[in-house]
Amino acid sequence: MxxxxxxxxxxxxxxxxxxxxxxxxxxxxxxxxxxxxxxxxxxxxxxxxxxxxxxxxxxxxxxxxxxxxxxxxxxxxxxxxxxxxxxxxxxxxxxxxxxxxxxxxxxxxxxxxxxxxxxxxxxxxxxxxxxxxxxxxxxxxxxxxxxxxxxxxxxxxxxxxxxxxxxxxxxxxxxxxxxxxxxxxxxxxxxxxxxxxxxxxxxxxxxxxxxxxxxxxxxxxxxxxxxxxxxxxxxxQTVLYDDGGRVGADRSGLFEPASGVAIGDRVSEGRELGTLYCPATFERRQSVTATTSGVIYSLTLESAVTAGEKLAGIADLE
Ligand SMILES: [Zn+2]
Structure with a gap:
C-alpha cells in the first residue's frame, strides 16, 4: 500500500x-x-x-x-x-x-x-x-x-x-x-x-x-x-447479544418508566421497568417488567405508545 x-x-x-x-x-x-x-x-x-x-x-x-x-x-x-x-x-x-x-x-x-x-x-x-x-x-x-x-x-x-x-x-x-x-x-x-x-x-x-x-x-x-x-x-468494551429481549406494550396508552431505571442498567428477569396507563381513565393497563435478564439497551422516551410497540430492549452479555 x-x-x-x-x-x-x-x-x-x-x-x-x-x-x-x-x-x-x-x-x-x-x-x-x-x-x-x-x-x-x-x-x-x-x-x-x-x-x-x-x-x-x-x-x-x-x-x-x-x-x-x-x-x-x-x-x-x-x-x-x-x-x-x-x-x-x-x-x-x-x-x-x-x-x-x-x-x-x-x-x-x-x-x-x-x-x-x-x-x-x-x-x-x-x-x-x-x-x-x-x-x-x-x-x-x-x-x-x-x-x-x-x-x-x-x-x-x-x-x-x-x-x-x-x-x-x-x-x-x-x-x-x-x-x-x-x-x-x-x-x-x-x-x-x-x-x-x-x-x-x-x-x-x-x-x-x-x-x-x-x-x-x-x-x-x-x-x-x-x-x-x-x-x-x-x-x-461490553459485548451485547441482541437476543430479542424485547419488551412490548400489551395495549395502547401512556408509558411512564419506573424511577431509577435507565439504559445501561443490568436487570434481572421480572424487574419493574415502568407502567402503562390509560391517559383518559387513569386505569393501570400494564405493569411492564423485564422479560429476560441482561442490559437495558433501549427504553422508549416517546410516551404515547400503541399495542405491540417496543418499550424496551434487553440484551444478553457475552
Ligand atoms: Zn437506522
Missing part, C-alpha cells in the same frame, strides 16, 4: 424514477489515494438518523488533508426520500410495500421503488472490501457498533471504532432469516465485511456523536492501513 495525497471527486448517481418522472439520485464522494482497499460509507438509510451524515462531513474535511492508501466512497444521504420527509421510513406514497429502506437489500431491478433504488446502490457495496453503514438510535438507546457474529474482521473493526458497547446477533443463522434484507445480512451473504455504528440521537445533530462517528471511521481506516494514523486502543 502506498499513501498519496487524496484526490476528491463528487458525482450524482441516479437510483430510480418516481411516479412523476422525477429521478431519485444521491451524491457520491470518492476519495482516492494510492493503491489499497476500498471502503464504502453511507448514512441516513432512515431519514431521521442525521449523525452519520454529520460524521461524514467531519471526515470529509479530514480526508481532504490526508494521505490515503486505497479509496473511500461515501454517500452522506442514501435515502433522500425519507430524509426530505423527516421520517424514519420512506413515504408510503412512493413505496407502500417496502417502507423500510434497510429491509430490501440487495434490491431488485424489477421491484418496488425502494428495491430498485437499493439495487442501483448495490454495485457500490460489491466493489468495497469493507462497508460502514451509519445509523443513529434515539436518545434512549445505548450507542454501540454492531458486528457480524462469527466474522473476525467485522468484530475487529467494530472494536477499533471505539464505542463502549459492541452488539451482535446471538445466532448468526437465525438472524439471517430474522434480519433478512438488512444491508448487514445481504453483505454477509455476499462475503463483504460490514459494521453498523448506531450513534446517539436521531432527529438532531449531536456534536459529540458526530465527532465520535468521524473518529471511529478514522480509527477503522487506520486499522486497515489506509491512513497513517495509529488507531487508539479501544476502551474496555
Amino acid at each position: 502506498e499513501h498519496e495525497t487524496v484526490s476528491h471527486s463528487v458525482s450524482e448517481r441516479t437510483l430510480a424514477r418516481l411516479p412523476s418522472g422525477t429521478d431519485v439520485s444521491v451524491t457520491v464522494h470518492r476519495y482516492e489515494g494510492g493503491p489499497g482497499p476500498t471502503v464504502y460509507l453511507q448514512a441516513a438509510q432512515h431519514g431521521i438518523e442525521l449523525n452519520g451524515t454529520a460524521a461524514l462531513r467531519r471526515l470529509h474535511e479530514r480526508l481532504l488533508e490526508a494521505e490515503l492508501a486505497g479509496t473511500v466512497v461515501a454517500v452522506p444521504v442514501v435515502n433522500s426520500l425519507a430524509f426530505d420527509h423527516g421520517s424514519y421510513v420512506t413515504p408510503q406514497a412512493v413505496d407502500a410495500v417496502n417502507p423500510n429502506f434497510n429491509r430490501v437489500w440487495p434490491g431488485n431491478d424489477d421491484g418496488t421503488l425502494q428495491e430498485r433504488t437499493v439495487a442501483s446502490l448495490w454495485e457500490l457495496i460489491e466493489a468495497a472490501d469493507v462497508v460502514i453503514d451509519l445509523h443513529s438510535g434515539t436518545a434512549d438507546m445505548l450507542e454501540h457498533v454492531r458486528f457480524q457474529n462469527g466474522e473476525h474482521d467485522s468484530r475487529r473493526l467494530a472494536s477499533v471504532f471505539g464505542a463502549d458497547y459492541l452488539m451482535t446477533d446471538p445466532e448468526p443463522d437465525r438472524s439471517l432469516e430474522e434480519y433478512r434484507g438488512t444491508l448487514r445480512t445481504a453483505a454477509r451473504l455476499a462475503g463483504t465485511t460490514v459494521i453498523v455504528p448506531e450513534l446517539s440521537n436521531s432527529r438532531q445533530v449531536d456534536l459529540e456523536a458526530a465527532r465520535r462517528g468521524a473518529d471511529g471511521i478514522e480509527n477503522v481506516l487506520g486499522e486497515l492501513g489506509m491512513l497513517r494514523t495509529e488507531p487508539l486502543d479501544p476502551p474496555s
Whole structure:
C-alpha cells in the first residue's frame, strides 16, 4: 500500500424514477489515494438518523488533508426520500410495500421503488472490501457498533471504532432469516465485511456523536492501513447479544418508566421497568417488567405508545 495525497471527486448517481418522472439520485464522494482497499460509507438509510451524515462531513474535511492508501466512497444521504420527509421510513406514497429502506437489500431491478433504488446502490457495496453503514438510535438507546457474529474482521473493526458497547446477533443463522434484507445480512451473504455504528440521537445533530462517528471511521481506516494514523486502543468494551429481549406494550396508552431505571442498567428477569396507563381513565393497563435478564439497551422516551410497540430492549452479555 502506498499513501498519496487524496484526490476528491463528487458525482450524482441516479437510483430510480418516481411516479412523476422525477429521478431519485444521491451524491457520491470518492476519495482516492494510492493503491489499497476500498471502503464504502453511507448514512441516513432512515431519514431521521442525521449523525452519520454529520460524521461524514467531519471526515470529509479530514480526508481532504490526508494521505490515503486505497479509496473511500461515501454517500452522506442514501435515502433522500425519507430524509426530505423527516421520517424514519420512506413515504408510503412512493413505496407502500417496502417502507423500510434497510429491509430490501440487495434490491431488485424489477421491484418496488425502494428495491430498485437499493439495487442501483448495490454495485457500490460489491466493489468495497469493507462497508460502514451509519445509523443513529434515539436518545434512549445505548450507542454501540454492531458486528457480524462469527466474522473476525467485522468484530475487529467494530472494536477499533471505539464505542463502549459492541452488539451482535446471538445466532448468526437465525438472524439471517430474522434480519433478512438488512444491508448487514445481504453483505454477509455476499462475503463483504460490514459494521453498523448506531450513534446517539436521531432527529438532531449531536456534536459529540458526530465527532465520535468521524473518529471511529478514522480509527477503522487506520486499522486497515489506509491512513497513517495509529488507531487508539479501544476502551474496555461490553459485548451485547441482541437476543430479542424485547419488551412490548400489551395495549395502547401512556408509558411512564419506573424511577431509577435507565439504559445501561443490568436487570434481572421480572424487574419493574415502568407502567402503562390509560391517559383518559387513569386505569393501570400494564405493569411492564423485564422479560429476560441482561442490559437495558433501549427504553422508549416517546410516551404515547400503541399495542405491540417496543418499550424496551434487553440484551444478553457475552
Ligand atoms: Zn437506522
